[in-house]
Amino acid sequence: MSEDASRETAQPYHWIGRNVTKPDALEKALGATEYVGDMVVPGMLHAKILWAGTPHAVIRNIDTREAARAPGVAAVLTAADVPGTNRYGLAVLDQRALADDKVRSAGDALALVAAEDEEAAEEAVAKIKVDLEPLRPILTYKDALDPDGPPIHEGGNVFQHTTVRKGDLEQGIAESDVIVEDSYHTHRMDHVPMEPEAGLAYVDPSGVLNILVGTQYPYRDRRQIAPALDLPMNKVRVVQAPIGGGFGRKDDITAEIHVGLLALKTRRPVRLVYTREESLIANTKRHPMAMSFRTGARADGRLTFLDGDIYGDTGAGISLGAYVIKKAGIHATGPYDVPNIRVDTYTLYTNNLVSGAMRGFGVMQAAVAHESQMDQLAHKLGMSPLEFRIKNCLKPGLASSTGQLMNEGCGIEATLQRIKDYMNARDLRFKRSQAAS
Amino acid sequence: MKQRYALRVNGGTRETEAEPHESLLDVLRENLRLTGSKKGCNEAECGSCTVLLDGRPVVSCLVLVPDAVDREIVTIEALAEDGEPHPVQRQMVEQGGVQCGYCTPGMIMSAYALLQENPDPTDEEIRFAISGNICRCTGYGKIVKAVRAAAEEMGNEGT
């Protein structure tokens, strides 16, 4: 780089608005980047997992004898072989590396196999015999709220209740000329990163357990791996390998503890690569939510109140669910100035797959509800949905549902105004959708 | 039972042993250590394993090894010449078409195959050609831009 150019790039704000070439983009375009599933280490074993495949059950027995005798098999492990706490979780240690007392979701791992090749590992997995006693599964919000339902963890199935309160709800209702009321459901969603989860572990000559993994957070991984496997923190090294997409799900533990345990037990390098199907049946998803909302407005279009309940299904583990669902409550009024608010959220344990972080982190589930209500209100008032939003959106000087004061960085009004100008310039109008053939 | 296969890969012949039901993708990745072709789904849904077979893009996860015998196989590893990236590779980097990179090799192979038979494609033709390659990061806009820029770059070279 010439002296002039380097002086220029050293200027404050030089890079703002310019394209920056990612340093690893070329090696990726050449196909040279090695993701964990591409890596091979001499003497490496291949791992496979036996998944529970059923949502809720007591584990009576797991018989690994025949699997352990299968050709090419180096180790078959169950919870009894885990030296440490066997627990992990981003907020609460409520997930097991290998299921011990119970199966809590179909995506629980029951046993691990390490073998000379993947096919041998897969065949050994098929030879593991499992004796499960089914329990009533908690699969819906209603199940989770049922006080007679079996608790999935100690402490019951309602993990957390949060509230947002602002103004005087009754007064808001009294001032309303129109009120809309509806309930909304969002579905469970997989992040589907293009790279399925994978991990590679080996114990180095100094006794350090090295784990290579496409993770979003190696240090937090280490804090979970070490106690689960009863290792001091300085005997675990997590190496962040190239990550083929995460979108939140690789914030959590994926293959780390499993490959780590197998490497400790076999004293050989072990690689675990999920199939796409495994990636879909295990690890975290986006939270499904059920939302019952009621919103009011005056005849002049001004919002008066929002009254809502949000039920979030976090599955068999909290992961970051308590934060995601709480955040949905905080954002239940979206970018709008609502003077009177009551919102309650409930973080519910179910026997569904664990939900955790995913792009948007609870905010977009809430948007499904509040944006639907804005459209419904505008329609009821005979106003343009755009005008209705411009009238009610947060502006500098106003406060959010939780009292955060907006400053000049609050750009929604300007954004909506630009949309309005654009539509006016082209004579575009909002239409209510109609069935077309 | 394992059998011997001679595969014509990237201009040379490579001998390998495999079961006849193994996929070309597994043999490329595990036996020949050509790991640029990725295994995103192993059932033809994602396109990250795309290679050329006799010049045509195929999902190598569903090609059984014996079906690849006597055919010309080209993988992502063969696109750069003398260390010089192919224009599609260069433009994917420059236009910001590469993020996590996992779909990138397959995407580039589909784009490369398109430009071999259609040197000046429309955006619609580009989108159709890469419609079998899933990318979860970019939203495709910058990939389409990269393929168009590569077509322009290659056109200029030709004149």
Added chain:
Amino acid sequence: MRFDYFEPTTLDEASGLLREGKGARKPLAGGTDVVIQLRRRVIRTEGLVNLKRIPELGGWACVPGKGLRLGACTPMRDLETSAAVEGRFPSITEALRVVGSLQLRNIASVGGNLCNASPSADTAPPLVALEATARVHTPESRQETVPVENFFTGPGASVLGSGGLLLSVDVPEPAPRTGDAFERFTPRSAMDIAIASAAAAVTLDAAGERIEAVRIALGAVAPTPIRALKAEDLVRGKEPNPKRLEWAAAAAMEECRPIDDIRGTGAYRKELIRILVQRVLRQAVERARANGRTERS
């Protein structure tokens, strides 16, 4: 997933290998269905009999006056990129363009799409609408011709049973003033499986005013691809005005027997059929008119 693998080069050899297998061996064409089903352990097999090295099963021709004849192992993409096929049988091209991905269609065969006998097989409705016939090699080594319409016997099942082979498919030359069209509905525009699909082939009378002959075929709304016979009756001999097409579509809606599954409910599929049938009829009529004009000129 371990099994024997055979590569016969003659039909008799292939037929013999399947016979020896007593139902435990599977024929393999493109493999894009069979290999996935084996990997998912949906099916099991003791051996695969690759048919792609048998000359009679390859090759295809689309010649004016002689329709389209295609060997069962013809890769979909070969037909999809043919201007001759698109010019004469646009519904076939429309169906081919949406099967899986381009990279899949370079492997997958048209014959395989039929033999897999999925109710949602995209190539089936146009072939049924166009009165295509299938040349079949029975387990007893007899050769028979079956209308594609009667080829399917249930989800995943066809007249071939476990030992028969599909040799080729013949699409007859369309009558003058004939047009055809295919449309399907999927949430995603690529790499998806039809929630419902429809194809139509329409022949207009010499004046170009009335529908002289018509065939409507529906996909993914019954255990097999089906004809919408009542819908056909409602438009045959009639002017194809919008009202008339709407009636026909309503009849087709009642003729189908869709199930509820992960892709859509039966009720939703019926609604889709109502829309799709109107669209393919309209499109087929337009094409028939255009073909009439070119023939006159």
